Amino acid sequence: MTLDSRFAPGDTEPRLYAGWENAGSFACHPDSNAPPFTIMIPPPNVTGSLHMGHALTFTVQDVLVRWRRMQGRDALWQPGSDHAGIATQMVVERLLDAEGKDRRTVGREAFVDRVWQWKAESGGTITTQLRRLGASLDWPRERFTMDAGLSAAVKETFVKLFNEGLIYRDRRLVNWDPKLQTAISDLEVENRELKGSLWHIRYPIEADPGKFIIVATTRPETMLGDTAIAVHPDHPTLSALIGQHAILPLVGRSIPIIGDAYADPEKGTGAVKITPAHDFNDFEVGRRHDLAMPSVLDRQANVTLAEIEPLLQSRPKVADPRFVRSLAGQSRFAARAAIVAELERLDLLDKIEPHTNQVPHGDRGGVPVEPLLTTQWYCNAEALAKPAIEAVQTGKTVFVPKQWENTFFAWMREIQPWCISRQLWWGHRIPAWYGPDGTVFVAKDQDAAAAQARNHYGRDETLTQDEDVLDTWFSSGLWPFSTLGWPDRTKELERYYPGDVLVTGFDIIFFWVARMMMLGLHMMGDVPFRTVYIHGLVRDERGQKMSKSRGNVIDPLDLIDSYGADALRFTICALTGPGRDVKLSPSRVEGYRGFITKLWNAARFCELNGVRPEPGFDPTTARLPLSRWLLVEANTTIGEATTALEAYRFDDYAAAGYRFVWNTFCDWFLEFAKPLLSPAANPADAAEIRAVAAHVLGLILRLLHPAIPFVTEELWDRFEYGEACSLIGTAWPDPTPVPDAAEARAELDWVVRLIGLVRSVRTEMNVPPSKPSPLLLQGASDEKLGRVDRWNEAIRRLARASDVRLLTGEVPQGSAQAVLDEITIVLPLQDLIDISAERNRLLKDRDKLIGEANKLRQKLANADFVNRAPEPVVSENRERLETMNFEIGRLQAALDRLG
Structure with a gap:
């Protein structure tokens, strides 16, 4: 054996990884008597490729798994990937588009077949990349959220929750992506800061001609669906209008002025228009006050008048039905411009203010999402959340760091019904069938649904399966037990559930961790993992989030x-x-x-x-x-x-x-x-x-x-x-008894400290490494001199000392001094450096740093700077000040050594 002069990872890493994998070094052993250790991989999207967030979470998991294996645990690190409904469907739709095809022209069955074909050809990119990182996953056990076993688990769960009344259909607002034509989750919505306008609109008071209540809005195009105006019950002036009615401009209908604490007296005009079908907050106000909820935008985000046509009234100087009808079919943005112009013509536009606000966009479609009132499938998350909250409160599952428990509680205690349906073709199709009269039959397969229908109708009827698929988080929420063979009671399920630790980022505590907790407790009767380790984000060196727009993404x-x-x-x-x-x-x-x-x-x-x-x-x-x-x-x-x-x-x-x-x-x-x-x-x-x-x-x-x-x-x-590739299975080391440990440690630690101190002084004084200096010891005991004698050669060689001896007489002129325990260390430097020049250099460097530190200290004492500057900038300045203070102390110590 002769080691090369340098370690060559490019040649070595693939060979070693193949050796481990071929030897089965990553495999768990369900029949083993060793205590199990389980980590479930957060399944990456099948469309994904390795990014720095993956590198962080998978490195941390691999460290834990390799360590526990070496401790003798039977480790299962469950691999797999998520079918990623929207992302995957978009990939394949783009491929079809390049061929001049559309999914609707090829049909659902052919489209789904095409997705499976793409998955077989290109869906394994990230698993190859994880191997390059060294991730020791149990690859033969790899699962996919759309494989047959997990599909069975999804159907089992859906049917059970439906039969228990925990899954149901309801008409509520959802985040609607007009480009992708589907509801999307909050996780798939990103807020973008955009410069726009705040339009102040006059709504005439019905009982008091010539008087108005002014409403400020960023979305005049939705005013066609207003069903009330809200003011705060304690508003000093506007509260007097509560109980009266206003005329809805353009539409001409009378709408009530209601009192509701949602209207912030300090914001805008103090009055807000309530459009329940197009705003999440307005929807809740509408439910509290039993307001009508007409939709005025369709699924393409174009104006639709179907639900307000009967409400149109002709009122001079306020409303012209012909204008409103002219908006039908226009895009929301074209309608906005037309409505603003018409309001201005009618002298109902009080003023326009520049306004910057956060506009929600679909992260995949890239267009503003619309709150849309639709009928969807929902899960009663509030009921499922209670046992999950209790599990964390009682310590069945603990968060590390512990403060993330507060985030978990805050989200779970305010949880809303979970919209689990998506208007896609790629995903777990909802196991629900509809009879000719709209009666729904939920079952694991069509035959079971047909049997239910036969019992209901007394005859066979043609059933139509629901077109929607389930939210990706529904299937990934079952991951900790569906991957182990559930609903069958496999030996893997009995041995490896619940898992020991989940490693993930804080950004999906609610979307994934919470769903696994809720579904695991309900379906399995136990938490899915004992510990949730939450790591931070990977940022650039300045603490900024990595993004393509900033150009700071690291591959x-x-x-x-x-x-x-x-x-x-x-x-x-x-x-x-x-x-x-x-x-x-x-x-x-x-x-x-x-x-x-x-x-x-x-x-x-x-x-x-x-x-x-x-x-x-x-x-x-x-x-x-x-x-x-x-x-x-x-x-x-x-x-x-x-x-x-x-x-x-x-x-x-x-x-x-x-x-x-x-x-x-x-x-x-x-x-x-x-x-x-x-x-x-x-x-x-x-x-x-x-x-x-x-x-x-x-x-x-x-x-x-x-x-x-x-x-x-x-x-x-x-x-x-x-043996080759055997380190992965070798035992983690344990401490061994060491005879006379204290004596050996005391002696060598002292020698190390002596050499280190001398090196530090020489560095501070700019003594060239090529110039050895005498090392004089003042006040050394016989014991310390004995150590010096035993380690004399090493001290001279490593401390650049020409000789080491006890100081007799006065300290030589031009010496640097330092103290080690009871000993004064003296380094005569008169012949090695210019003492006066060195003192001046140290003074100059110290004073310059003191000036810079004072300026930085004043900057950080400025509350305006601290509050307005980005947190990474403030943090960087604090770190700079800390470094400066340390360096000032070092320079002062060097000056003190010169006397």
Whole structure:
């Protein structure tokens, strides 16, 4: 075995991953007696490709799974993908469009077949990319939310909930995408800030000609469907109008002026028009006051007059039915312009103000969504939410970090009926059939529905299946148990449900986590997971959200190509703390690639110095202080790493491994060991150092394997610690007893602190590394002098000391001083640097920084800046001030050393 000069991830990673996969290293073992550990993958969209959010969540999951496997747990990391109704249908519709076809011309059956064809050819992109990341998923168990088993689970759940009255049909407002022609969920709506206008419209008071109530609106095109005007009951002037009626301009109908707390006296004119069929808040007001709810926009967002035609009245100076009828079929925006012009002509437009507001858009269709009153299928989420709330309150499921429980409670306690139907062709078609009179029959299949119809009608009738499909979140809400074979009682279901931990982002706590909790508790009688670990978002290095429009999107595959999967994974671990977003940049990944290189070079050094695993080596037999010190430090690191992973502190886990490898093992142990590995060293000492180095290198590879699986497996294999690709199944290390641990630790820690302090002083004073200086000790005890004597060669070599001795007499002129415990360390620098120039440099640098820090402190003390500036900018300034304060302290310490 000869290690290459550099670790080559591009060549190594595919080979090792194939080795693990072929060996079945990722497989769970349902017949095992080992305690199970289950993580359910948040199923990525079948249309998706790996992005930084995926890289974060899958790295964290893989770290947990690899660690638990090494602890002896029977780990199931369930893979799979979501059929992603809208996204997938759009992909295939675009393909058809390129061929000059339309889904309606090819028909539903042929279209669905085409989607399955696309899925077979192109739907596995992200699973290939997850392999590149090193994700150790149990691939033979891969599931798809539209496969036969999950489809059976969906039908079973729908029928059960319907029979229990928890699924029903209702006419309510939904988010309607006029482009995609379907209802969409809140998750599929994004608010965009747009500059528009606020139109102030005069509504004549019916009983008091010549008087008006003025209403401000951003949507004059919906006023055709107004059925009331609301004012706050406590409004100082407008409340007197409550109970009267106003004339609806253009339409001419009389509408009531009602009192409702929804009308904000401080906002707009204090009066709001109520259009129940086209605004979610207005819909609730309409229900409270039993208002009519006519729709004036159709599913294409064009004006429709079908429900208001009987209401049109001709009133001079207020309404002309001919004008309203001319709007029929116009788009909402064309109608808006025409209505504003007509209001102006009728002198009913009081004023127009510039106005910036948040306009909801469909994230797929890209056009403004419409609140639309339609008949849809709903699930009684309020009833299902109560057990889920109780489960979190009682600790059956805990959130990490705990504060996300408050978000969960806030959403769940205000939960609305869940619209579960979508006007798509790709998805789980709703298992409901309609008889000739509209009676609905819900069943798992058409034969069962026909039997219900026969019983109802007393004869066979032709049934028509509902055209809609189910919301994607309905099937993904069953994921924790449908993937395990439910509704059959499989051994996998009995063993791996509930899962141990769910890893996901906070943005889908409500949309996915809550639905899994509700459906899992109702269908299985138990929570779907014991812990929900919520990670932050991946942002750019300035803390801004990544987006194509900003041009700051980072492709994880580009990072893997440039630096290797291990470097990306370790960076993610190092930056992932509780409740904290990950600020990522290619330079951070490049920096942590240096850590991978450091480990590789340390292994090469060990190899060149004859370090090989010693079968049967017993660490408790170590006699050299250096050996015992390293073993003690290794024990500490094992404890820190284990504690960190148990607490989901991935940053602390990475930091513990980083410190031990870079500092303890590489910078100190291997440097201290060099003389003991030389040909002139005592053979017994050299043999022990080699055995300890091999033992600890093996510990390092095991400790770091969950985070950086490729480089650790490669070194494990090359050093022949075990069979090829066997590290993944090797036991997680446990601390081992170390004889005389306290004595060895005290001695080596002191030597390390001494060398580190001398190095720090030399750096502060700009002493060139090529110029050694004497190292004088004042006030050292015999014990400390004994340590200096035993480690004299290492101290001189690593501290750049020409000699090390006890100071007798006065401190030499032009010396820098530092204190280590009771000892004063003196470095004579008179002949090495210009003391006066160095003092002036330090003063100048310190004073410049003090000035800059004072300016920054004043800036941060300005409440106007703190409140108005983006949070990432404020955060960045605070971090800069903290760095400046640290540097000022360092410069002052250097000045103090010069006296």
